[in-house]
Amino acid sequence: MRNTEDDVPQPETSSLENLLHETRSFPPTPEFAAQANAQPGLYAEASAGRLAFWAQQATELLTWKTPFTETLDWSGAPVARWFGDGILNAAYNAVDRHVEAGHGDRVAIHFEGEGGDTRTVTYADLQREVSRAANALAALGVEKGDRVVIYLPMLVESVVAMLACARIGAPHSVVFGGFSADALRSRIADAEAKLVITADGGFRRGAASPLKPAVDEALEEREGEPATTVQHVLVVRRTGGDVAWTEHRDVWWHEALESADVRHEPVWVDAEHPLFILYTSGTTGKPKGILHTTGGYLTQAAYTHRNVFDLKPESDVYWCTADIGWITGHSYVTYAPLINGATQVVYEGTPDSPHRGRWWEIVEKYGVTILYTAPTAIRTCMKWGEDIPAQFDLSSLRVLGSVGEPINPEAWMWYRRVIGGDKAPIVDTWWQTETGAIMISPLPGVTATKPGSAQVALPGIVADVVDDEAHSVPNGGGGYLVLSEPWPSMLRGIWGDLERFKDTYWSRFEGLYFAGDGAKKDEDGDIWLLGRVDDVMNVSGHRLSTTEIESALVSHEIVAEAAVVGAADDTTGQAVVAFVILRGEHADKAATPEGSDEVQLTLRNHVAKEIGPIAKPRRILVVPELPKTRSGKIMRRLLRDVAENRTVGDATTLADSSVMDLISAGLATPG
Numbered sequence: 283m284r285n286t287e288d289d290v291p292q293p294e295t296s297s298l299e300n301l302l303h304e305t306r307s308f309p310p311t312p313e314f315a316a317q318a319n320a321q322p323g324l325y326a327e328a329s330a331g332r333l334a335f336w337a338q339q340a341t342e343l344l345t346w347k348t349p350f351t352e353t354l355d356w357s358g359a360p361v362a363r364w365f366g367d368g369i370l371n372a373a374y375n376a377v378d379r380h381v382e383a384g385h386g387d388r389v390a391i392h393f394e395g396e397g398g399d400t401r402t403v404t405y406a407d408l409q410r411e412v413s414r415a416a417n418a419l420a421a422l423g424v425e426k427g428d429r430v431v432i433y434l435p436m437l438v439e440s441v442v443a444m445l446a447c448a449r450i451g452a453p454h455s456v457v458f459g460g461f462s463a464d465a466l467r468s469r470i471a472d473a474e475a476k477l478v479i480t481a482d483g484g485f486r487r488g489a490a491s492p493l494k495p496a497v498d499e500a501l502e503e504r505e506g507e508p509a510t511t512v513q514h515v516l517v518v519r520r521t522g523g524d525v526a527w528t529e530h531r532d533v534w535w536h537e538a539l540e541s542a543d544v545r546h547e548p549v550w551v552d553a554e555h556p557l558f559i560l561y562t563s564g565t566t567g568k569p570k571g572i573l574h575t576t577g578g579y580l581t582q583a584a585y586t587h588r589n590v591f592d593l594k595p596e597s598d599v600y601w602c603t604a605d606i607g608w609i610t611g612h613s614y615v616t617y618a619p620l621i622n623g624a625t626q627v628v629y630e631g632t633p634d635s636p637h638r639g640r641w642w643e644i645v646e647k648y649g650v651t652i653l654y655t656a657p658t659a660i661r662t663c664m665k666w667g668e669d670i671p672a673q674f675d676l677s678s679l680r681v682l683g684s685v686g687e688p689i690n691p692e693a694w695m696w697y698r699r700v701i702g703g704d705k706a707p708i709v710d711t712w713w714q715t716e717t718g719a720i721m722i723s724p725l726p727g728v729t730a731t732k733p734g735s736a737q738v739a740l741p742g743i744v745a746d747v748v749d750d751e752a753h754s755v756p757n758g759g760g761g762y763l764v765l766s767e768p769w770p771s772m773l774r775g776i777w778g779d780l781e782r783f784k785d786t787y788w789s790r791f792e793g794l795y796f797a798g799d800g801a802k803k804d805e806d807g808d809i810w811l812l813g814r815v816d817d818v819m820n821v822s823g824h825r826l827s828t829t830e831i832e833s834a835l836v837s838h839e840i841v842a843e844a845a846v847v848g849a850a851d852d853t854t855g856q857a858v859v860a861f862v863i864l865r866g867e868h869a870d871k872a873a874t875p876e877g878s879d880e881v882q883l884t885l886r887n888h889v890a891k892e893i894g895p896i897a898k899p900r901r902i903l904v905v906p907e908l909p910k911t912r913s914g915k916i917m918r919r920l921l922r923d924v925a926e927n928r929t930v931g932d933a934t935t936l937a938d939s940s941v942m943d944l945i946s947a948g949l950a951t952p953g
């Protein structure tokens with residue numbers, strides 16, 4: 283694989299070679315294959331008529347108020363219209379229709395609080411709660427089309443809040459509870475939200491951690507900035523801790539719901555009505571508001587959930603460990619499982635609270651049959667040792683999913699053997715916030731799975747690996763992952779910025795969606811994902827932008843310049859490593875051990891404040907210079923070599939080739 287840009291990070295060649303030597307393969311057992319929802323014929327069915335196939339999925343998996351007659355309108359490419367003249371409601375599909383079909387008593391959510399408090403919510407309960415919340419939102423003046431920001435921990439109310447917005451046609455924008463007040467503020471401003479739903483706090487590692495103060499701070503008036511568009515803040519009471527209260531603006535969730543009617547007529551919307559905006563990191567400093575609409579998104583979310591996880595709603599207990607603040611929580615906690623009428627577990631806390639067997643205890647307690655989690659979590663559990671899961675009965679598990687980053691074969695094998703009892707198929711699912719739903723994954727009853735590979739585009743999806751000139755690479759070749767045909771759950775744009783949408787995804791290769799990932803085809807034509815080839819990092823499965831962290835760093839008065847790279851890390855996949863040039867006397871101060879510690883602390887806290895604790899650099903290296911090309915672009919590739927303790931690669935395109943020596947020399951000196 284060759285790059286025209288000097289400073290584009292390259293996937294690790296060593297890990298690539300390891301992957302190419304991976305030859306193990308695990309076909310499904312005959313018993314699993316025989317009962318699977320997705321049979322081998324699904325591929326042929328989809329390729330015989332892709333649009334007819336999707337139309338059939340949309341018809342079978344969703345209930346439409348007015349059925350669509352048109353499947354895809356691509357005349358406004360790259361903005362697609364799927365099922366454009368159909369009318370439906372997402373919350374009705376997720377909740378009401380199951381009650382109407384006689385499944386009101388089925389458990390929708392087994393909620394497990396971190397401290398062990400539990401709550402069982404049936405579909406009938408959910409219908410009442412969502413209807414009440416929808417009425418409460420309407421009473422607070424939220425109308426179809428208004429944006430609502432949701433900033434909550436993992437609670438039943440979080441799912442209810444999202445569905446209540448969907449029920450009244452108000453697009454939600456969930457902001458991960460780990461993001462800072464500043465990050466929340468900029469997302470509220472960009473979405474011009476009318477209302478914020480939050481909580482007093484949540485429980486994290488045994489302690490109540492407040493959330494509402496961040497909302498208060500995010501809504502504060504600031505000189506030189508326009509007044510906030512937010513009129514009300516709905517506050518869920520979770521920890522019972524003290525909260526500051528702004529009269530006329532703040533409203534308790536429980537009070538608003540108590541007085542609300544349990545009946546609510548869903549607001550029927552067009553298939554292309556915006557369902558949500560979700561902000562994600564891109565290659566520039568400003569997060570992108572990824573826009574998803576209703577009909578196509580729900581169709582593909584439901585289709586993938588049914589076929590990739592082999593969901594049997596009557597008998598399965600499904601658990602996706604993702605937070606609703608990420609796309610995985612949107613598609614595979616809130617929407618797909620409920621659309622499909624599943625019973626699922628929602629867990630508030632962390633895997634090690636109060637002990638490191640917590641997840642496996644939950645699997646045993648609820649008899650979880652399908653588990654969907656991230657490689658970083660698996661690697662962490664590996665580190666803790668297999669004697670911990672061995673203390674629990676995990677025999678109920680029959681399908682295991684992985685998402686968020688490439689899974690290394692070693693973690694894959696451990697997941698299969700220790701968690702899956704050497705029998706449960708693993709589905710390594712590749713997709714993105716932008717794709718809305720799973721795109722590349724084995725089918726558990728069909729595909730002979732390979733440790734570390736997402737393998738094949740799902741029936742109905744067309745993916746390829748291309749070279750610099752957009753030519754499909756032959757088997758055995760590597761290049762860039764692209765999607766060559768529109769798909770139902772594709773993003774419909776970046777909120778308020780159509781040009782950026784075209785530029786970011788559609789300009790690199792004519793007519794192709796460029797995902798930003800490097801990939802490789804093996805001799806069977808199976809796809810192996812190799813990580814990002816742009817300035818996006820993947821830390822514990824969370825997307826972080828190098829540029830965004832760099833701008834956070836330079837916004838601190840002691841920093842003159844900053845460069846951030848993602849360095850390989852055994853547990854988190856990548857770790858944030860920052861190189862900073864300090865201003866004037868601060869540089870001298872940082873040369874002493876105490877001064878250096880202080881700089882580290884100050885800047886790490888500053889990044890946590892600007893973005894959130896997840897973006898904190900693991901290491902901050904104070905340097906005298908940064909390596910730049912003649913056009914002034916930072917060559918992160920060389921800094922990654924330093925951060926990963928490798929010999930520094932080809933530096934001939936640097937404007938000043940002695941810079942790398944300066945940097946290495948400075949770092950070699952103690953302190």
Ligand code: WTA
Pocket residue numbers: 562608609610684685686687688689710711712713714715716736797798799811812813814820823824825
């Ligand atoms: C990476 C998460 C390899 C990839 C759903 C992608 C993966 C980015 C996989 C999207 C996988 C996700 N194998 N890499 N199975 N799944 N990725 O938007 O780099 O948070 O571009 O969506 O995660 O991250 P996002």
